[in-house]
Amino acid sequence: MNQISGVQPVLQRSYRLMLLPAVIAVLVFAVLPLVGMFVLSFTGFDLVKGWDTGFTFDNFTKLASDKRFINSVWVMLALSVFGVIAQVIAGTLIAVGLEKIIPRWRHVRGFFVVPFVVPHVAVALVWLSLFTPTLSPINAFFDLFGITIPAFLTTRWGAISAIVIADTWASFPFVMLLILAALQGISTDLDEAASIDGATKMQVFWRITLPLLKPALLMVALFRFIETIKHFPLIYVMTNGGPGRATQATNYYAFIQTFQNSKVSYGAAIAVFLFIFAAIISFWVARMNARLSDA
Amino acid sequence: MRKPKSKNAFSWKQAAGVTMMLAFLFFALLPIIWSFILALRPENRLFEPIWESPTALTLANIGKLADSGFPKALLNSFITASVSTALAVVIGVPGGFALAKGRSSRKFLASWALLLLRMAPPVGFVIPLFILYLNIGFLDTWWGLIGAYMVLTLPLVVWSSWTSLSQIPDELIEASLLDGATMGQTLRRVVIPAARPGLVATAVLAFLLSWNDFFFALIITRSDTVTAPVAIMNFVSYASVDWGSIAIASIVLTLPTVPVIVFANKYIVQSMGGAVKG
Numbered sequence: 001m002n003q004i005s006g007v008q009p010v011l012q013r014s015y016r017l018m019l020l021p022a023v024i025a026v027l028v029f030a031v032l033p034l035v036g037m038f039v040l041s042f043t044g045f046d047l048v049k050g051w052d053t054g055f056t057f058d059n060f061t062k063l064a065s066d067k068r069f070i071n072s073v074w075v076m077l078a079l080s081v082f083g084v085i086a087q088v089i090a091g092t093l094i095a096v097g098l099e100k101i102i103p104r105w106r107h108v109r110g111f112f113v114v115p116f117v118v119p120h121v122a123v124a125l126v127w128l129s130l131f132t133p134t135l136s137p138i139n140a141f142f143d144l145f146g147i148t149i150p151a152f153l154t155t156r157w158g159a160i161s162a163i164v165i166a167d168t169w170a171s172f173p174f175v176m177l178l179i180l181a182a183l184q185g186i187s188t189d190l191d192e193a194a195s196i197d198g199a200t201k202m203q204v205f206w207r208i209t210l211p212l213l214k215p216a217l218l219m220v221a222l223f224r225f226i227e228t229i230k231h232f233p234l235i236y237v238m239t240n241g242g243p244g245r246a247t248q249a250t251n252y253y254a255f256i257q258t259f260q261n262s263k264v265s266y267g268a269a270i271a272v273f274l275f276i277f278a279a280i281i282s283f284w285v286a287r288m289n290a291r292l293s294d295a
Numbered sequence: 296m297r298k299p300k301s302k303n304a305f306s307w308k309q310a311a312g313v314t315m316m317l318a319f320l321f322f323a324l325l326p327i328i329w330s331f332i333l334a335l336r337p338e339n340r341l342f343e344p345i346w347e348s349p350t351a352l353t354l355a356n357i358g359k360l361a362d363s364g365f366p367k368a369l370l371n372s373f374i375t376a377s378v379s380t381a382l383a384v385v386i387g388v389p390g391g392f393a394l395a396k397g398r399s400s401r402k403f404l405a406s407w408a409l410l411l412l413r414m415a416p417p418v419g420f421v422i423p424l425f426i427l428y429l430n431i432g433f434l435d436t437w438w439g440l441i442g443a444y445m446v447l448t449l450p451l452v453v454w455s456s457w458t459s460l461s462q463i464p465d466e467l468i469e470a471s472l473l474d475g476a477t478m479g480q481t482l483r484r485v486v487i488p489a490a491r492p493g494l495v496a497t498a499v500l501a502f503l504l505s506w507n508d509f510f511f512a513l514i515i516t517r518s519d520t521v522t523a524p525v526a527i528m529n530f531v532s533y534a535s536v537d538w539g540s541i542a543i544a545s546i547v548l549t550l551p552t553v554p555v556i557v558f559a560n561k562y563i564v565q566s567m568g569g570a571v572k573g
Contacts, residue, residue, distance in 0.1 A: 014478035015397030022390025022453055029445040030412045036423025045426070094319050101312035108316075112323050117552035119507040121524040122545035125531075126326045129333060129538060137329060140344035169326060201308070226414045233509040237528070254418045259514065264422060271419035278414045285414075286407040 037275070040268035047262035059269035069270065071245055072253040078160055079167075079249055080228040086168040088221050091175025092213070096205065098176075099183050116173035124237035127166035128153075131238070156246040159239045163247055166234055171227070175220050182216035183209070215292060222285050226278055250274060333542035341538055356539040365544055368526035375437055375522065376505035379444035383452040384498050391456030392482055396468065409457075412450040417510050420446050425514055435517040443511040448501040455500070459493030460486060503552055523548050 041059055044052035063069050094112055102108065115123070131152045133139045139149045152158035186209065194204050230251055235241060241248035241256070248256070251274060258267030332345055335352040343351075360366075394405055424443055425434075433439035463486055471481040487494060512522040527544045530537040 011472075011478070012398060015393040018389035018478070018482070019393035019397065021386045022393075022449070025386045025445065025449055026408075026412070026453070029442060029449060030420070033420040033423045033427075033446065034415070036427070037419045040423060040426070090319065093315070097312060097316045097319070101309070102316055108320065111320060114327060115323055117503070118327075118545075118549050119509070119524050119552070121507075121509045121527055122330075122548055123326075125527065125541050125545060126330050126333075129541075130326065130329065134342055135538065137332075137345060169322065172323075230416050232417070233524075236509075236513075237531075251416050251418055254416075254422075258418070258422050259425075264426065267418070268422050271416060271422060274416040275419050278416060279411055282410040282414045283407055286403065286410050289406065289410075290403055 034275070037268050037271050040265050041272045043265055045264040045268075047264055059266050060272075062266065063269055063273065068245060068248070069250070069253060072248050072250040075160070075245075075247060076229060076249040076251070079163055079231060079247070080225055082160070082164045083167045083171075083228045084221050084224045086164060087171045087175050087224055088217060090168060091172040091220070092179050092217065094172065095176045095179035095183060096209065098180065100201070100205075112176060113173050115169050116171070116177075118170065120170065120233040121237060123166055123170045124234045127162065127169070127234075128238050131162050153239060154243055156243065159243060159247050163231070163234050163238060166238065167228065167231070171224060175224065178220045179213065179216060182213055186212050215288070219285065219288060219292075222281055222288075226281050226285075229274065229277065330542045330545055333538050334546055336539060338539060356543045360540055360543050360547070363540070364521075364529065365523065365526055365547075368521050368523040369547070371437070371440075371516075371520050372506055372522040372524070375440045375444060375520070376502050378437075379441045379448050379505050380498055380502045382441070383445060383448035383501055384494075387449055387452030388456045388460075388487070388494065389482060391453045391458075392460050392486060394453070394457045395460040395463075396465070406454075406457075409450045409454040412446070413454065417446075421511060421514050428515060434515060435519050437520055440512060440515050440520055440522070443515055444505040444508065447504045447508065447511075451501050451504060452497055455497040456490075456494060459490050459497065462493075463489055499554060506551060 042055055042057070044054070044056055044058070098105075098109060098112070118126075130136050130138060133149065133151050136149075142149050150158065152162040190208050190212075191204050194208055195201075199207070229249075231249055232251060232255070235247050235249060235252045239247040241252055250270060254267045254270035254274070257263045257270065333341070334356055335354070336345075337351060337353040337355065340348055340351045394402065399405070421443070424439075428434045428439050433442070467485060467489065468481055471485045472478070476484070507524065508522070509524045512525045516522060516525060523544070527541060527548065530540045530544065
C-alpha cells in the first residue's frame with residue numbers, strides 16, 4: 001500500500017492525461033456550439049438579411065410578447081405532462097406485471113422491448129398510418145360494427161393525443177426496463193413478511209412496493225420529461241405542428257423560426273430558453289444520482 | 296365454505312391481471328405487425344382491410360426499395376454512425392476511466408455537465424453548427440455529420456463508461472500497476488476486458504443514437520450524404536404516400552437495432568439511466 005501512495009501523484013497525472021482528450025473533444029464538439037447558440041441569441045442574425053453583430057437583448061424581449069411562442073410552451077407542457085404520466089403508468093404496470101403476474105413467461109419480456117429500439121421516424125410513420133382513417137386497420141375493424149372512429153389528426157386535442165400515444169408506445173419500454181431493474185433491487189423479504197401478516201397483494205403493492213420504487217420512478221419521470229421536450233420526428237411527420245398550431249411545441253417552433261423563416265437569432269433565443277429548462281432538470285437529476293450512488 | 300370462495304376471488308384477480316398484460320402486449324405488437332402487413336400488401340389492396348383478402352401479399356416492395364436511393368442512404372447512416380461511435384469510444388472511455396478512478400473535487404460538476412449535454416435540446420447545437428458548416432462548406436458531407444453526431448455520442452460514452460468502470464475493483468488496478476504495467480496498459484489489458492459487457496452496451500447505444508437520428512441529418516445533409524431516417528421521407532409527397540415502401544424501409548432501418556433486444560439487460564439499463572437503485 002505504501003508503494004501505491006508513493007506513486008499517487010504520478011497516477012493522478014496519468015489520470016489527468018487520460019481525461020484530457022475527452023475534455024478537449026467535449027469542449028470542441030459540444031460546448032463550442034452552445035457558445036455559438038448564446039452568441040447568436042444576443043445578436044441579430046437573419047439568413048436573408050445577414051448578421052448584425054452588435055449586442056442586443058431584443059430576441060428575448062420579443063419572446064415574452066410572442067403569442068406563438070407562449071402557445072408553443074403550453075403545447076410542450078401538454079405533450080410532456082400527459083406523455084410522461086402515460087409512459088410511467090404503462091411502464092410500471094408492465095414491469096410489475098412481468099414480475100408478479102406472469103413471472104414464468106420469461107420470453108414475453110423481449111416483445112415489450114421491441115418498440116424502444118424502433119427509430120423515431122419509423123414510429124411516427126407507422127402511427128401516422130394507424131391514425132389515417134382510410135388506411136388504419138383499427139378504423140376498418142370498428143367499421144364492421146358500424147362504429148366510426150373520429151380522425152384524430154384533424155382536431156387540436158386529437159392531434160395531441162395521437163402524439164402522446166405514439167410517444168408512449170415508443171417509450172414505455174424505457175420506463176419498464178428501469179423499473180424492472182429497480183424491482184430486482186428490492187428485497188422480497190418485506191413482501192413476504194407483509195403477506196404473512198395478512199396483507200393482500202394489492203396492499204403489498206400500494207404500501208410496500210410503490211414507496212420503495214419512488215426514487216426510481218422520479219428519476220425515470222425526469223429522464224422522460226426532458227426527452228419529451230425534444231420531440232421532433234413525431235411532430236414533423238405526424239402533424240407538422242398542426243392542425244393550425246395545435247402541436248407546435250417550443251422545440252419545433254425554434255426549428256420553424258430558424259430554418260423556415262430564416263430568423264436564426266430568434267430561433268437561437270428559443271433554444272436558449274429550452275437549454276435553461278434542461279439545465280435546471282439535469283441539475284436535479286445529477287444531484288439525485290449523486291445521492292443514490294452514495295447511499 | 297370460506298376457503299374455496301377466497302380462492303375463487305383470487306383467480307378472478309389473476310385473470311384480470313393476465314388480461315391487462317395481454318392488452319399491453321397487443322398495444323406493443325400491433326404497430327409492428329401492421330408494418331409487416333403494409334410492407335407485404337400490393338399497392339391496389341392497401342386500402343382494403345387485411346381480413347377481406349388475407350392472402351393478397353407481395354414481395355414487390357423489397358425490389359422497389361433496392362432500386363431506390365435507400366441503400367445508399369443506409370450506407371451513409373452506417374458510415375457516419377460507426378465513425379462517430381468509434382471516435383467517441385477511443386476518446387471517451389479513457390476519460391470515463393479517469394473520472395471513475397481518479398481523484399477530483401469536481402466530479403459533481405462533471406456529472407452535471409455530461410447530463411446537461413445529453414439532455415440539452417439538439418436545436419441549440421444544430422443552429423450554430425448549420426451556420427458554421429454553411430460558411431466552411433461542411434453541409435452535406437460525412438465529416439460534417441460525424442461532427443454533429445459527436446454531440447450525441449461523446450457525452451453518452453463518457454458518462455456510461457464512468458458508471459460501468461466504477462464497478463471495477465481498485466485492487467485489480469493496483470495489482471496491475473504493482474506488476475509494472477503502465478496506466479495505459481492497465482486500461483487496455485485489465486480494465487477494459489473486465490468491463491467488456493458494459494462497454495459493448497455503451498458502444499451499441501452510441502451507435503443507435505446516431506443511427507436513429509433524424510433531426511441533425513435533416514438539417515445538415517442534402518442529397519449526397521442523406522441518411523436512411525431522412526431518406527424514408529422521400530416516399531412521402533404532397534400527392535401521395537408510398538406506404539409499402541415506407542413500411543419495408545422502416546423494417547430495414549430497425550433491423551440493426553435488434554441486438555439491443557438481446558442485450559436488454561442490466562448493462563443497457565446502466566448505460567441509459569446511470570445508477571438507479573431501488
